[in-house]
Amino acid sequence: MRNEQLRESLKGKVPLFEGLPEEALDEILKRGHRHQLAKGFILFHQGEPADSFHLIIAGRLKVAQTSEEGQQMIVRYLGPRELAGCVAVCGGLPYPATATAVEDTWLLQWNRGALADVAERWPQIALNAMRIMGGRTQELQDRVRELQGERVEQRIARTLGRLVVQAGRRTADGIEIDFPLSRQDLAEMVGTTLHTVSRTLAAWEQEGIVRSGRQKVMIRDAASLSVIAGSGEQSS
Amino acid sequence: MRNEQLRESLKGKVPLFEGLPEEALDEILKRGHRHQLAKGFILFHQGEPADSFHLIIAGRLKVAQTSEEGQQMIVRYLGPRELAGCVAVCGGLPYPATATAVEDTWLLQWNRGALADVAERWPQIALNAMRIMGGRTQELQDRVRELQGERVEQRIARTLGRLVVQAGRRTADGIEIDFPLSRQDLAEMVGTTLHTVSRTLAAWEQEGIVRSGRQKVMIRDAASLSVIAGSGEQSS
DNA sequence: CGGACGCTTGAGCACATTCAACAGACGTGG
DNA sequence: CCACGTCTGTTGAATGTGCTCAAGCGTCCG
Numbered sequence: 342m343r344n345e346q347l348r349e350s351l352k353g354k355v356p357l358f359e360g361l362p363e364e365a366l367d368e369i370l371k372r373g374h375r376h377q378l379a380k381g382f383i384l385f386h387q388g389e390p391a392d393s394f395h396l397i398i399a400g401r402l403k404v405a406q407t408s409e410e411g412q413q414m415i416v417r418y419l420g421p422r423e424l425a426g427c428v429a430v431c432g433g434l435p436y437p438a439t440a441t442a443v444e445d446t447w448l449l450q451w452n453r454g455a456l457a458d459v460a461e462r463w464p465q466i467a468l469n470a471m472r473i474m475g476g477r478t479q480e481l482q483d484r485v486r487e488l489q490g491e492r493v494e495q496r497i498a499r500t501l502g503r504l505v506v507q508a509g510r511r512t513a514d515g516i517e518i519d520f521p522l523s524r525q526d527l528a529e530m531v532g533t534t535l536h537t538v539s540r541t542l543a544a545w546e547q548e549g550i551v552r553s554g555r556q557k558v559m560i561r562d563a564a565s566l567s568v569i570a571g572s573g574e575q576s577s
Numbered sequence: 578m579r580n581e582q583l584r585e586s587l588k589g590k591v592p593l594f595e596g597l598p599e600e601a602l603d604e605i606l607k608r609g610h611r612h613q614l615a616k617g618f619i620l621f622h623q624g625e626p627a628d629s630f631h632l633i634i635a636g637r638l639k640v641a642q643t644s645e646e647g648q649q650m651i652v653r654y655l656g657p658r659e660l661a662g663c664v665a666v667c668g669g670l671p672y673p674a675t676a677t678a679v680e681d682t683w684l685l686q687w688n689r690g691a692l693a694d695v696a697e698r699w700p701q702i703a704l705n706a707m708r709i710m711g712g713r714t715q716e717l718q719d720r721v722r723e724l725q726g727e728r729v730e731q732r733i734a735r736t737l738g739r740l741v742v743q744a745g746r747r748t749a750d751g752i753e754i755d756f757p758l759s760r761q762d763l764a765e766m767v768g769t770t771l772h773t774v775s776r777t778l779a780a781w782e783q784e785g786i787v788r789s790g791r792q793k794v795m796i797r798d799a800a801s802l803s804v805i806a807g808s809g810e811q812s813s
Numbered sequence: 814c815g816g817a818c819g820c821t822t823g824a825g826c827a828c829a830t831t832c833a834a835c836a837g838a839c840g841t842g843g
Numbered sequence: 844c845c846a847c848g849t850c851t852g853t854t855g856a857a858t859g860t861g862c863t864c865a866a867g868c869g870t871c872c873g
Contacts, residue, residue, distance in 0.1 A: 406718055412726035416718060432711025433704070437718055467703055468669065474710045475668025481717035482642055482652060482673060488724040489768035490648040493829065524852065532725035537829060539852060555838065555851060729861065759819065773861060775821060791819060791870070 347398070355396065355422045357469050365463045372459070373449035378442040384425065387439045391429035393452045397421050400446025401508065401520045405529070406438040415529040417480075418443070418520070420508055428477060430456060431470050443520050488532055496531045497541050498570035501551075505560055514552065515561035523556050583634070591632065591658045593705050601699045608695070609685035614678040620661065623675045627665035629688045633657050636682025637744065637756045641765070642674040651765040653716075654679070654756070656744055664713060666692060667706050679756050724768055732767045733777050734806035737787075741796055750788065751797035759792050 348370055358366055402425055404416040416438050419425050429436045430453055460467045487496055510519040524535040545551045550566055552559045560566060584606055594602055638661055640652040652674050655661050665672045666689055696703045723732055746755040760771040781787045786802055788795045796802060
């Protein structure tokens with residue numbers, strides 16, 4: 342893909358570059374290095390000094406955090422036009438989590454200095470970065486609140502709802518989550534065990550709400566799902 | 578308190594102003610408006626547009642979020658030299674939570690424009706703001722992980738440990754949390770019910786780890802507490 | 814003095830975890 | 844191409860943590 346095509350495909354859709362003039366976008370793209378990651382490749386490890394940040398062009402990353410006791414937790418998945426590592430780089434902190442490609446992934450990469458340079462010329466970028474960080478903070482706050490008050494079934498439904506927005510792909514049969522997602526992965530996003538996820542999905546499958554298989558989930562009845570997510574009440 | 582005294586009391590201790598020259602600090606303090614809040618006063622409400630941010634000089638704020646269903650969750654307490662509203666103002670988002678004074682509180686207040694002005698003259702401020710936001714994000718990530726993997730007792734211990742750092746006051750008998758903190762408050766920080774908190778504290782009191790009363794908690798044996806927080810293992 | 818608020822304590826229960834065993838699917842290598 | 848091992852998912856049963864419901868007590872304050 343040549344630079345013009347790349348620019349076209351990104352124009353007006355990347356939160357970090359919102360409100361920037363075209364020449365800024367050109368300049369910035371020129372300074373970024375393109376990289377390709379094979380499925381399973383680890384982009385950065387939790388605890389490493391954060392020296393560069395990454396814009397995903399195509400593919401998907403899993404961002405996960407591990408505690409000293411080995412507890413694992415999936416912070417989020419990142420898709421095209423989203424940023425990886427921005428919180429750490431902007432804050433001058435080590436990466437707080439590990440990022441792994443769950444599909445073959447293409448990305449554009451800048452180092453710290455490049456970010457500082459362009460942010461000096463177009464301060465709008467710094468504002469955008471702060472807005473993105475603010476959004477992440479809100480997401481996490483919501484998640485904490487959900488973990489505190491809501492039942493597992495409700496949280497699974499909510500999580501699937503978010504994944505549909507982020508990575509849903511319409512098919513004849515319903516909306517499919519467009520990357521490999523195991524029960525274990527879902528469990529680590531929701532804060533439960535793969536057993537409970539399995540049981541819950543099996544129940545939903547019986548009711549025709551989802552169809553799921555090996556590392557695949559398809560939502561057939563999004564309305565029912567959002568009812569479960571919203572209130573937690575439903576008759577069987 | 579006059580301005581010079583105020584400056585002295587803040588110098589070198591406010592994360593937002595780290596690395597700034599003295600004259601910057603002077604200029605910034607001059608532009609801030611001083612306010613006093615009586616205990617119980619609400620500084621801002623969740624969902625309001627964020628037009629100003631606040632540096633706490635003395636006192637303490639409770640930052641809490643409420644869901645549509647009435648679920649409440651305490652995000653954090655803020656003490657002297659900390660910032661309230663910075664995530665929202667920097668990100669251009671509405672306040673994500675409600676801030677209430679839990680003691681009589683004095684603060685210094687700036688509006689958006691003032692922040693933008695000084696950040697333009699001393700870009701270091703913007704970097705500091707980002708670092709603070711990054712830190713908040715990490716805290717929340719840790720909290721999510723804890724909610725997912727750890728038992729209630731362990732989380733209560735951890736939360737108390739943090740409160741000791743933030744607001745501990747040495748006394749002859751041990752370290753006391755230096756503001757009114759009810760069982761309900763602790764429950765909303767930890768993600769449990771006041772019943773469970775009450776039972777847990779009662780058990781600890783028997784073992785001599787804490788002494789607690791109406792809206793008061795004193796830690797007598799911080800070592801035992803951090804053992805509980807760390808491993809979750811202990812013989813009764 | 815009486816009400817409101819914060820705290821304690823008990824009993825029962827439900828949701829989700831833990832433990833355990835198995836069944837398919839995938840892919841790798843012989 | 845088949846056999847095997849690994850990875851993913853399913854399902855059952857037992858267990859237990861922490862929630863819900865309920866009642867009562869002490870203290871602070873109007």
